[in-house]
Amino acid sequence: MKAMHRSRYSALSLVRHALKEMPWRRAWRAATPQPHYDVIIVGGGGHGLATAYYLAANHGIRRVAVLEKSYIGSGNVGRNTTLVRSNYQLPGNTQFFEHSLKLWESLSHTLNYNVMLSQRGQVVLAHGPAQLDVLARKGNTMLLNGIDAELLDRGEVMRLLPYLDYSSECRFPIYGGLLQRRAGTVRHDAVAWGYARAASDLGVDIIEHCEVTGFIENQGRITGVDTTQGRIHAGRTAIAVAGHSSHLAAMAGLRLPIESHLLQAFVTEAIKPFVDHVISFGAELFYISQSDKGGLVFGGHIDGFNSYTQRGQFPKAQDVAECAVALIPSISRLRLLRHWGGIQDMTPDGSPFIGRTPLRDLYFNGGWCYQGFKATPASGWCFAHTLAHEEEHPLIRHLALDRFERHNGFDEYGLGLWPYRQ
Amino acid sequence: MLRIPCPHCGLRDYTEFQYGGDASKIRPVHTEECLAPWHDHVFLFDNPKGVHREYWQHRLGCRQWLIIDRHTATNVIEPTTRDPTNSDLMNSDLMNTGRQP
Numbered sequence: 001m002k003a004m005h006r007s008r009y010s011a012l013s014l015v016r017h018a019l020k021e022m023p024w025r026r027a028w029r030a031a032t033p034q035p036h037y038d039v040i041i042v043g044g045g046g047h048g049l050a051t052a053y054y055l056a057a058n059h060g061i062r063r064v065a066v067l068e069k070s071y072i073g074s075g076n077v078g079r080n081t082t083l084v085r086s087n088y089q090l091p092g093n094t095q096f097f098e099h100s101l102k103l104w105e106s107l108s109h110t111l112n113y114n115v116m117l118s119q120r121g122q123v124v125l126a127h128g129p130a131q132l133d134v135l136a137r138k139g140n141t142m143l144l145n146g147i148d149a150e151l152l153d154r155g156e157v158m159r160l161l162p163y164l165d166y167s168s169e170c171r172f173p174i175y176g177g178l179l180q181r182r183a184g185t186v187r188h189d190a191v192a193w194g195y196a197r198a199a200s201d202l203g204v205d206i207i208e209h210c211e212v213t214g215f216i217e218n219q220g221r222i223t224g225v226d227t228t229q230g231r232i233h234a235g236r237t238a239i240a241v242a243g244h245s246s247h248l249a250a251m252a253g254l255r256l257p258i259e260s261h262l263l264q265a266f267v268t269e270a271i272k273p274f275v276d277h278v279i280s281f282g283a284e285l286f287y288i289s290q291s292d293k294g295g296l297v298f299g300g301h302i303d304g305f306n307s308y309t310q311r312g313q314f315p316k317a318q319d320v321a322e323c324a325v326a327l328i329p330s331i332s333r334l335r336l337l338r339h340w341g342g343i344q345d346m347t348p349d350g351s352p353f354i355g356r357t358p359l360r361d362l363y364f365n366g367g368w369c370y371q372g373f374k375a376t377p378a379s380g381w382c383f384a385h386t387l388a389h390e391e392e393h394p395l396i397r398h399l400a401l402d403r404f405e406r407h408n409g410f411d412e413y414g415l416g417l418w419p420y421r422q
Numbered sequence: 423m424l425r426i427p428c429p430h431c432g433l434r435d436y437t438e439f440q441y442g443g444d445a446s447k448i449r450p451v452h453t454e455e456c457l458a459p460w461h462d463h464v465f466l467f468d469n470p471k472g473v474h475r476e477y478w479q480h481r482l483g484c485r486q487w488l489i490i491d492r493h494t495a496t497n498v499i500e501p502t503t504r505d506p507t508n509s510d511l512m513n514s515d516l517m518n519t520g521r522q523p
């Protein structure tokens with residue numbers, strides 16, 4: 001298939017465009033569906049687009065289509081709070097997420113698209129000695145795997161984050177923390193656009209407003225999909241639709257260990273540079289960072305009951321605001337500017353699934369819970385490998401769809417067994 | 423705000439309730455020795471984008487367990503003619519095992 005060699009972005013191309021006052025060209029081709037592809041990827045989120053890119057770039061498989069029911073970036077890839085890190089402790093997770101962070105570190109160059117990785121460091125707080133012990137163990141696991149980690153005592157946290165509440169009446173006194181300096185944030189939309197542009201340049205068709213409505217099945221084998229733009233055949237079909245995983249799987253007659261839940265994110269009005277790191281509260285699921293525009297961005301738990309609404313419930317706004325003020329009292333007068341929701345694919349053990357399904361030539365990637373954004377590059381990398389070789393990449397063998405049948409649940413946080421309680 | 427009609431206490435904010443998950447599943451009988459039905463019961467979900475039959479407990483009210491039918495894409499709760507607290511309708515899962523979700 002024709003590869004499009006469009007001009008690369010560079011300082012020179014910026015100046016040239018400014019002088020000529022030309023509009024920038026579309027970042028990726030508008031494509032219409034061909035009758036047949038080697039691989040069809042359902043879902044134009046971060047994972048689908050990254051998979052398409054690595055199929056073309058790493059494996060030379062370029063007859064690939066990404067089918068997106070809405071527009072690129074309309075799902076969770078454009079709704080998340082953009083944190084990336086690799087401070088995990090279960091063997092398997094540690095290596096997978098570090099692979100992802102390494103890919104993030106070179107992604108802007110790889111894609112010739114600035115994804116604005118900001119390695120500002122993430123501090124996970126401990127509010128008591130037992131919690132700090134757990135963080136020390138995690139830090140040691142990271143160090144043994146060649147990942148940067150620094151254990152901080154209370155004084156060191158105070159020096160690094162002087163604006164937290166260290167008063168004597170503080171409800172959850174700060175005891176210490178774990179710092180990963182290489183962790184940080186990435187411009188989420190740019191990830192979708194960057195992968196889309198780079199994949200399109202290699203010949204991948206990115207087809208927006210094309211909803212998959214069914215699968216073509218032939219004697220236990222999936223040979224393509226029905227869509228709102230007609231029937232499309234494929235050698236292999238891959239599902240990467242995040243919150244709609246169960247909905248798609250049901251079209252192929254599969255039931256998944258997944259529930260869909262609403263997660264909200266919040267942004268305050270913009271202030272001058274203040275929160276220089278990503279901070280994770282240790283007393284609740286709550287984390288905060290500051291965007292380049294100056295707004296404080298934060299999030300917390302899922303709303304807690306099955307939902308496809310993409311519209312949040314107000315009590316969560318109150319929960320996260322309480323956490324924010326408990327942690328940083330000085331922001332109590334800030335106004336909340338916006339909040340929004342995304343539908344998260346939650347699993348019983350908090351870990352995702354990547355790999356083959358019981359149906360031949362149908363592959364699945366989903367169940368990412370809270371961690372799918374940071375996983376995007378490694379997920380695409382490993383999923384592309386799996387599709388190309390018809391066998392799971394070594395980094396994702398622990399993430400098989402049938403792991404519960406084999407008593408191999410993979411519970412990083414020890415929160416199992418109910419997806420709505422993760 | 424999602425509000426749930428409790429047959430004892432009336433229409434109340436969902437924050438007074440504890441969610442208990444999918445109520446449409448039938449628990450395998452205790453003597454079931456084959457692991458496959460247990461696996462399916464514990465780990466697989468229909469997770470519909472549509473009407474979902476689910477457990478809620480009115481924890482900060484009458485403490486009754488209820489079963490409601492709620493549309494997961496609109497949060498509209500379907501009117502019901504059955505008694506949502508009738509234990510015949512509570513499949514054995516919560517009632518007979520004392521599971522506290």
Ligand SMILES: Cc1cc2nc3c(=O)[nH]c(=O)nc-3n(C[C@H](O)[C@H](O)[C@H](O)COP(=O)(O)OP(=O)(O)OC[C@H]3O[C@@H](n4cnc5c(N)ncnc54)[C@H](O)[C@@H]3O)c2cc1C
Nearest residue numbers: 043045046047069075076077080081083212342372373374
């Ligand atoms: C509020 C919020 C905050 C988060 N914060 C973080 C964070 O800080 N760090 C982190 O690592 N993760 C975070 N996550 C999780 C992360 O965003 C997701 O796990 C990840 O983005 C999911 O993968 P995706 O990008 O491929 O999904 P999506 O972008 O949702 O892509 C799936 C796509 O599939 C499409 N689709 C669905 N049905 C069909 C169909 N029938 N046919 C065709 N297309 C279809 C959808 O339209 C959608 O575009 C957060 C999530 C939310 C909601």
Ligand SMILES: [Zn+2]
Nearest residue numbers: 428431480484
């Ligand atoms: Zn009641």
